[in-house]
Amino acid sequence: MASINFYLDTRSTKGESPSPLKLAIRHKHKTAFISLGVSIMPDQWDGISNKIKNRPDKQVLNNVISRRVVEIESLLMKIAASGELNGCDATQIKNRILKEINPEEDTTDNFFANRFLAFIDSKEKKGTKSVYLQTYRRLESFAENLGNLKFEDITKDWLTSFENFLAQTESKNTRNIHLRNIRAVFNEAIDDEITTFYPFRKFKIRPVATPKRSLSVDQLRTLFQFSPIEEHSEKYLDMFKLIFFLVGINIVDLCNLMEINNGRIEYYRAKTNRLYSIKVEPEAMDIINKYRGEKYLLNIMDNRSDYKSFVSRMNKEMKRIGKVERVGRGGKKIFEPLFPGISTYWARHSWATIAADLDIPKETIAAALGHGGNSVTDIYINFNQRKIDEANREVIDWVLYGKKHKK
Secondary structure (H helix, E strand, O other): OEEEEEEEOOOOOOOOOOEEEEEEEEOEEEEEEEEEEEEHHHHHHOOOOEOOOOOOHHHHHHHHHHHHHHHHHHHHHHHHOOOHHHOOHHHHHHHHHHHOOOOOOOHHHHHHHHHHHHHOOOOOOOOHHHHHHHHHHHHHHHHHHHOOOHHHOOOOHHHHHHHHHHHHHOOOOHHHHHHHHHHHHHHHHHHOOOOOOOOOOOOOOOOOOOOOOOOOHHHHHHHHOOOOOOHHHHHHHHHHHHHHHOOOHHHHHHOOOOOOEEEEEEEOOOOOOOEEEEEEEHHHHHHHHEEEEOOOOOOOOOOOOHHHHHHHHHHHHOOOEEEEEEEOOOEEEEEOOOOOOOOOOHHHHHHHHHHHHOOOOOOHHHHOOOOOOHHHHHHHHHHOOHHHHHHHHHHHHHHOOOOOOOE
16 A cells, blocks of 8 residues: 655755655655645654644645645545556556646656656756757657657667667767666656656666777877977977876866966866866976966967867877878878877876876775766865875876886
């Protein structure tokens, strides 16, 4: 038999503002919630008597709540008497009750396509919207009845069929992006108590083995010391070095740096909004001083409104660094690049790989790169800052000077 209990939902308000009072429907080890249309502070709820207190309108509100609870209990008994209770989960019971209470109310929330479109609308960044919209278009191409599908219709077998459909035209990486987007919509729907169904417990998104994107110590030394280098390429190699010297800072964050405070750069990473604090070592400072900017710390953004154009140019020029020959009458350049696949990301991955080779603890490397589940990088700023500084100095010393620190 299903059970119902009062629940003051302080998850979003953390008890600092009025929180919605709900009825929790518990059935088959799952819970769904029905709002009672009342929001109160935690100290205005008596959890023993299940009544509102410390409010001048408490009697009116308690009467409203009492009538609604009686109505919901009656409907629950009606569902049980019909013999349909065992075939329902908590969310289905909730939807049945809401339909009885408000027969004309729009109950389309449980339709997968509606939630997917609402999910897209909730995203602020155009790029993010575009990525999810591409997934939606692929879903439309696959399922003619997409608009009629509920979350419970998106089963493991359905997802497998969709993946096979994508495989006809999409790479494994792209397929995984679409599947992760679907999973994100499910996660939000579960958080919003629209459904308890979750096919991704059984359907697994298999990661793709990515090509090696790091350089060995010897390869880094070859790159850093390469000569002669074309004059217009020198700046891009210097920026690659700077990324490495700043613990693999992402290029977007490098472009947006504003200043140095007490020998450190501090910034919120664009990708995760996590706070970073990195000590500026002398090798990094030499490069910064060479390219000092007016508006930003570095002049690479002085004449640009978008960092992406710089990244594109940098990746192109980095792939060309190597032996250059001129042939023919026109002196056409023939490039023999050192590392044809190199990009800005390689500096970050190389730092991590070399740090691991130096037996720097995994937790220090993870903290340096901002990995892990700690909120707002409290591990980064408080606990591991000194360790990360020491790790970065050790990595730089080994790559540039062949010097290993004593453990």
